[in-house]
Amino acid sequence: MSERSENKTLPSTLPICPVRGSVIYPTMVMPIDAGRPISIKAIDAALAQERVILIVSQRDKDLETPGPQDLYEVGTACNILRMRKNPDGSVQMLVQAFARARLTQVVQQDGYLLAQAEIIPESVGNAIEVKALFREVREKFQAVLKEGRYLSPEVTQFVLNLEDPSQLADYIAFHMDFRLEDKQKILETASASERLKQVLVLLDAELELIETQKRIQQQVKEEIDKNQREYFLREQMKAIQKELHGEEGEEEVEEYRERIAALSLPEAVKGEVERELNRFARMHPDSAEASVIRTYLDWIVNLPWNTRTEDHVDLKQAKEILEEDHYGLEKVKDRVLEYLAVRKLKLERAKRGEIPEEEVAKGPILLFVGPPGVGKTSIAKSIAKSLGRKYVRISLGGVRDESDIRGHRRTYIGAMPGRIIQALRQAGSKNPVLLLDEVDKLGVSYQGDPASALLELLDPAQNKEFTDHYLGVPFDMSETLFICTANFPENIPGPLMDRMELIEFTSYIEQEKLEIAKRYLLPRQMLENGLKENQVVITEAALSRLITHYTREAGVRNLEREIGSLLRKAARTILETGKKRVRITEGDLEKYLGPARFMPESEAREPQVGVATGMYYSPVGGDIMFIEATVMPGKGNLVLTGQLGDVMKESARAALTYAKKNAQRFGIPLERFDNSDIHIHVPAGAVPKEGPSAGIAITTALVSALADVPVRHDVAMTGEITLTGRVLPIGGVKEKVLGARRAGIRQVILPKQNQSDLIDVPAYLRQNLTFHFAENLDQALDWALVGGLKGLEARSAPKPGKPKVSRKPKTPPAARA
Structure with a gap:
């Protein structure tokens, strides 16, 4: 210990210069660079006092402005020997450390830290022990230096001479690469013997680390030598095999050649494939290009160029399969059976040699269009099953890259064929039933238009030579039966739509849903929920209420979920109560599933003025709606509410024009149009409404309100109107009629041209319904208004009585001059 450190006392307060990542020990003379404001201000304060400053390490070296809590409790007291300021504002100073100092109190003042500190007196300890430790530390230090962890010769010699x-x-x-925490701990230790012990432990750890690194390096070197030795041996083996058996890979090339020959490829394809095979034969088997060609040849030899399944066209069996798998969908089943019948006739004629076999494969591309959950995908499975063909489904929803359809060119790393070729390899035959699901949801991006890539594929006149970018050769897709599905056909591009035959799937009616639930959904959910047959019974009334009041959909997916929910609750009841059988009735639904979620409309209780019953159709089925019209004092304005679309608004304007034109005939004073505002409202205002089919109902409600004649409550109507009073046809007749029947309606007014559409409604569902077919609005009003059209016109006829006598007006008196 220096004499100064023993005798010098510290000033009452000392500025602190925080340092990052280093520790200074007593007796050292060190240059210090200071650039932070907190350090520069502390140096200025020390120079203004006794040139004594505390050097203290901060715990986090990344902290720019440390506070008192961010510093270690022990630092080094130093004298500032020299100080120089740089042009950039930083400061360089030379300090001489003279004592360890413990910080007793630290405060922040004028932008720098100020501390009260006391010198930590140093002790030597047992002399013999210190001498032994001194020697051991020097030896360990020299051992570390020998292993390559060396310092500069001058520093090494200086340390060893201490x-x-x-x-x-x-x-x-100070000079070794110890952690900051270990260096700080040595600074905080007052006893020389204890410090030597700590340094000895750190040197031992350093030597152990060096030994571990050497061992790892040796293992790595041995592994590299082993790999090099194996490489040389493999090269020698290749050379020997080359001398004994010819070129490496010749056996693989011959195997490819045999498999390609067995495929009986078309000449154009065969020439391209043999060219690639010859390139492969000339390459080194381990080269990157050889790997690319090998993958290409694997795709070629694994595609079903001439592998096909034999069609087993049995119309009776096919009809049984379709009936077994699906209830309803009669039009769709008929179209599928027609396709199979044509196929069978072509096969028989081809066997007799009357037509070429290529004609058998030709057929339409079917497009199944309908709302979700009505059985489009499952019908395609049934077609494959009835034909005895392989079935593959490709989901096209969200596809935005043309390469998904046509594949990538082989110049790209990781190139693969498109989904069509991949599906054929998966099927293992060239005539599978290939379902292209959700073709209306194809996207367009900068990678191309996938819908345009389908044009060649789905054209029976072109798909005989469909070319995938990866294969680069044509593949005959004419024998594949393509079936596409879509929810919204208007989203399909026109050229693509032109190549397909549209088959429409309508939503299921309630009776069909009930049968589907009993035949398919309930048994399937019983099995999935671990229930035995007849362990849970759901009554037919409960199923009907479940359909009408707990689901609103075109298909039956939500219905199946609700049935599954009922069965799970029943299964829990069986386990908790020990019952052997649970019966769920209509009254139990609210207990199991909560209150009804949907409340279908029902017919009005009595005739009302200005309220007509219309019918509407949506993808989830048909129902009735009430159209209300009221007349109030105003200036001849027409107010439309209920979130009506443009077409529906135009129908209301046309109805008003018709009413004005026939006002005199209907007994409506013309001045009422000028002195009144007419408000037409369609309830359920949160639901958007659009379409021309409400024209009759709007006209009836309007005429009823203007003429103050009630509308019959048991009559529902639908049809488009014109200004001249003609009634035009509409769509969705089946769904609208069934919705009206469910609501309790007994009389339905339809356009005359829709009379033939009633054939879609089963006869037993038309019972107790009376249909009126209107060609013009006069007929519709006659059936819809209480008293009919005659009663309405009678109001406008002059009442019998004495004829009015016209009196001659008196002559005005002459003007006086």
């Missing part, structure tokens, strides 16, 4: 044990410990700790 005779003071305390200084040896401090200087080794």
Whole structure:
């Protein structure tokens, strides 16, 4: 310990210069660069006092402005020997450390830290022990230096020439690459013997680390030598095999050649494939290009160029399969059976040689269009099953890249064929039933238009030579039966739509849903929920209420979920109560599933003025709606509410024009149009409404309100109107009629041209319904208004009575001059 450190007392307060990542020990003379404001201000304060400053390490070296809590409790008291300011504002100073100092109190003042500190007196310890430790530390230090962890020769010689044990410990700790925490701990230790012990432990750890690194390096070197040896041996083996058996890979090339020959490829394809095979034969088997060609040849030899399944066209069996798998969908089943019948006739004629076999494969591309959950995908499975063909489904929803259809060119890394070729390899035959699902949801991006890539594929006149970018050769797709599905056909591009035959799937009616639930959904959910047959019974009334009041959909997916929910609750009841059988009735639904979620409309209780019953159709089925009209004092304005679309608004304007034109005939004073505002409202205002089919109902409600004649409550109507009073046809007749029947309606007014559409409604569902077919609005009003059209016209006829006598007006008196 220096004499100054023993005798010098510290000033009452000392500025602190925080340092990052280093520790200074007593007796050292060190240059310090200071650039932070907190350090520069502390140096200025020390120079203004006794030139004594505390150097203290901060715990987090990344902290720019440390506070009192961010510093270690022990630092080094130093004298500032020299100080120089740089042009950039930083400061360089030379300090001489003279004592360890413990910080007793630290405060922040004028932008720098100020501390009260006390010198930590140093002790030597047992002399013999210190001497032994001194020697051991020097030996370990020299051992570390021999392993390559060396310092500059001048520093090494200086440290080894130190005779003071305390200084040896401090200087080794300063120059070695120890952690900051370990260096700080040595600074905080007052005893020289303890510091030597700590340094000895750190040197031992360093030596152990060096030994571990050497061992790892040796293992790595041995592994590299082993790999090099194996590489040379493999090369020698290749050379020997080359001398004994010819070129490496010749056996693989011959195997490819045999498999390609067995495929009986078309000449154009065969020439391209043999060219690639010859290139492969000339390449080194381990080259990157050879790997690309090998993958290409694997795709070629694994595609079903001439593999096909034999069609087993049995119309009776096919009809049984369709009936077994699906209830309803009669039009769709008829179209499928027609397709199979044509197929069978072509096969028989081809066998007799009357037509070429290529004609058998030709057929339409079917497009199944309908709302979700009505059985489009499952019908395609049934077609494959009835034909005895392989079935593959490709989902096109969200596809935005043309390469998904046509594949990538082989110049790209990781190139693969498109989904069509992949599906054929998966099927293992060239005539599968290939379902292209959700073709209306194809996207367009900068990678191309996938819908345009389908044009060649789905054209029976072109798909005989469909070319995938990856294969680069044509593949005959004419024998594949393509079936496409879509929810919204208007989203399909026109050229693509032109190549397909549209088959429409309508939504299921309630009776069909009930049969589907009993035949398919309930048994399937019983099995999935671990229930035995007859362990849970759901009554037919409960199923009907479940359909009408708990689901609103075109298909039956939600219905199946609700049935599954009922069965799970029943299964829990069986386990908790020990019942052997649970019966769920209509009254139990609210207990199991909560209150009804949907409340279908029902007919009005009595005739009302200005309220007509219309019919509407949506993808989830048909129902009735009430159209209300009221007349109030105003200036001849027409107010339309209920979130009506443009077409529906135009129908209301046309109805008003018709009413004005026939006002005199209907007994409506013309001045009422000028002195009144007419408000037409369609309830359920949160639901958007659009379409021309409400024209009759709007006209009836309007005429009823203007003429103050009630509308019959048991009559529902639908039809488009014109200004001249003609009634035009509409769509969705089947769904609208069934919705009206469910609501309790007994009389339905339809356009005359829709009379033939009633054939779609089963006869037993038309019972108790009276249909009126209107060609013009006069007929519709006659059936819809209480008293009919005659009663309405009678209001406008002049009442019998004495004829009015016209009196001659008196002559005005002559003007006086």
